Amino acid sequence: MAMELELRGGGFLLAEVKPEQVYVREELNEDHLQLKRMTHNFMVKEVAPKIEDIEEQVEGVVREYMRQAGELGLLGLEVPEEFSGLSLDKASTVVVGEEVPRGGSFAVSYAAHTGIGTLPIVYFGTPEQKAKYLPGLATGQTIAAYCLTEPGSGSDALGAKTTAVLNAEGTHYILNGTKQFITNAGFADVFLVYAKVEGKLTNFIVERTYPGLSLGPEEKKMGIKGSSTRQVILEDVLVPVENVVGEVGRGHVVAFNILNVGRFKLAAGAIGSAALVLETALKYASERKQFGVSLNSFGAIQNKIAEIATKTYMAESVVYRTAGLMENGFHGLDLTGDCRKEAGKILEEYAIECSLNKVLASEVLDYAVDEGLQIHGGYGFIQEYPIERMYRDSRINRLFEGTNEINRLLVPGTLLKRAMTGELPLLQAAKSVSKDLMTSGLGNEAEGLEGLNQLVQKAKKLCLMAAGLAAQNLGVSLKDNQFVLMGMAEMVLQVYSMESAVLRALKVQDMDVPAAHKTFVEKAATLGTFAAFNVLEQQAKEVLCAVEKGDSLSTVMAGMRKLLRRPTVDMIGLRQEIARYVIDKESYPTL
Incomplete structure (x- = not known):
């Protein structure tokens, strides 16, 4: 049975999605909440008190907490029960991912191990590889590292120079090369290494004890200082042929799809970090006095609090939907057997959404730490205050798992590729929108959340119109016009963010949750959606002015103006109300 259009990767652009089709945070069950509380307690009571030791990379500290996390089951959330894991759902990985940042740099070691370090074997490993390696990875007895980046190839993963040559006996591959910026390298037991076999990328499981594997010194980093980051050097390392992950020459399938899920998991950590930043800033703003009153009584500070909360709400809605x-x-x-083809298809299906998650959440976090530090004033620049470390630590997220620029370019590139292969009727939909705008109006405007949903549909049409005209007028040259592609990516990002926020708000109104939370969700969705639409409008104008000229541009702009009509909204009033609610809660409002 064919997947419904709106549930296909990227299909949200072409269909009107209903609230019942999206998953929202408010649907977390008691098992999820209990898991979240357990993780919270572990991070706050055990790991957080040792953040200074972690930051100074005191030997054995991170490794010990990884072992303890394994005992609690936190390392095996996505590992099948048959291999000492818990076989939990994706929402479980999100609630854990949100809490782990309370341990500072420990979160980086945790994420690298449980995500890109373990999941290549879960999704692409043979049954024998799973039986051999997953129990140790799930319990923390074994720690993993992911080795893709090289000194000369970062975003260009296929440009890797590391080689793997089959020995004369046909029993081992001989690996030579250097991997750069490898998280967990200093204490990892297993390395997921990418090397080229006759010019084609292949993934290998390389054990630390194999002769010829050595490490460079620890990198001196701006942030995430407590995580181990080193070069992994391979000199004639003999790796058994049975340690190939996936298929020889198909390492790109493993690499790119594991990065997809890594981006999604990074976003979960980022929204948890943003909520922690808000909590930290709220505490400081309530205690700090200026001119005889608390900082949080000033409108300028409340404005920042409201914006952080709203942007976090938008990103959170996207992450839970995904x-x-x-x-x-x-x-x-069934993840216990050979499921590589099925798993690869699923991960590839949602490549667009995973990239959007990563870009949005990492940029929301950077906004949050910047404004969080500003709320602290001069004290935010002092190491004694945790916001200083949070500020430095956040910056890596826009580089991790593919830079945000690469992830943005992936979005329109994937959409256009799927349009060309007939997977998504993107160009047909774009032509239909352009035709409708020239021949008809848009009907009456609703109010409240239904009005917001109408605005989302306008946003989709605006995005489709701009993308369709760009593809029509630029043709094959569009794939090399990164100026236009970046504008298209930003439009898609805003559409996904708006729709996720509004559908969540619509769904929550019919749920058994406190009325105050329903009000917060509606106000945050309204403020966030109107702000996103303003960004979308600007990007659409820039793209259209780049691909249309003269009378044709005037005609297109006339049609576009129909889509830009929207009710007025008191944005300042919304910020004031959101700020008051958040200040009263003393944290980001979950429920």
Whole structure:
């Protein structure tokens, strides 16, 4: 049975999605909440008190907490029960991912191990590889590192120079090369190494004890100082042929799809970090007095608090929606056997959404730490205050798992590729929108959340119109016009963010949750959606002015003006109300 259009990767652009089709945070069950509380307690009571030791890389500290996390089951959330894991759903990985940042740089070691370090074997390993390696990875007895980046190839993963040559006996591959910026390298037991076999990328499981594997010194980093980051040097390392992950020459399938899920998991950590930043800033603003009153009584500070909360709400809505999509894809898949083809298809399906998650959440976090530090004033620049470390630590997220620029370019590139292969009727939809705008109006405007949903549909049409005209007028040259592609990516990002926020708000109104939370969700969705639409409008104008000229541009702009009509909204009033609610809660409002 064909997947419904709106549930296909990127299909949200072409269909009107209903609230019941999205997963929202408010649907977390008691098992999820208990897991979240357990993780919170572990991070706050055990790991956080040792943040200074972690930051100074005191030997054995991170390794010990990884072992303890394994005992609690936190390292095996996505590992099948048959291999000492818990076989939990994607929402479980999100609630844990949100809490782990309370341990500072420990979160980086945790994420690298449980995500890109373990999941290549879960999704692409043979049954024998799973039986051999997953129990240790799930319990923390074994720690993993992911080795893709090289000194000369970062975003250009296929440009890797590391080689793997089959020995004369046909029993081992001989690996030579250097991997750069490898998280967990200093204490990892297993390395997922990418090397080229006859010019084609292949993934290998390389054990630390194999002769010829050595490490460079620890990198001196701006942030995430407590995580181990080193070069991994391979000199005639003999790796058994049975340690090939996936297929020889198909390492790009493993690499790119594991990065997809890594981006999704990074976003979960980023929204948890943004909520922690808000909590930290709220505490400081309530205690710090200026001119005889608390900082949080000033409108300028309240404005920052409201914006951080709203942007976090938008990113959170995107992450939980995507968790639902991915869980729907993986539901019923047997991960104990050879599932590489099925898993690869699912991860590839949601490549667009995973990139959007990563870009949005990492940029929301950077906004949050910047404004959080500003709320602290001069004290925010002092190491004694945790916001100083949070500020430095956040910056890596826009580089991790593919830079945000690469992830933005992936979005329109994937959409256009799927349009060309007939997977998504993107160009047909774009032509239909352009035709409708020239021949008809848009009907009456609703109010409240239904009005917001109408605005989302206008945003989709605006995005489709701009993308369609860019593809029509630039043709094959569009794939090399990164100025236009970046504008298209930003439009898609805003559409996904708006729709996720509004559908969540619509769904929550019919749920058994406190009235105050329903009000917060509606106000945050309204403020966030109107702000996103303003960004979308600007990007659409820039793209259209780049691909249309003269009378044709005037005609297109006339049609575009129909889509830009929207009700007025008191943005300042919304910020004031959101700020008051958040200040009263003393944290980001979950429920």
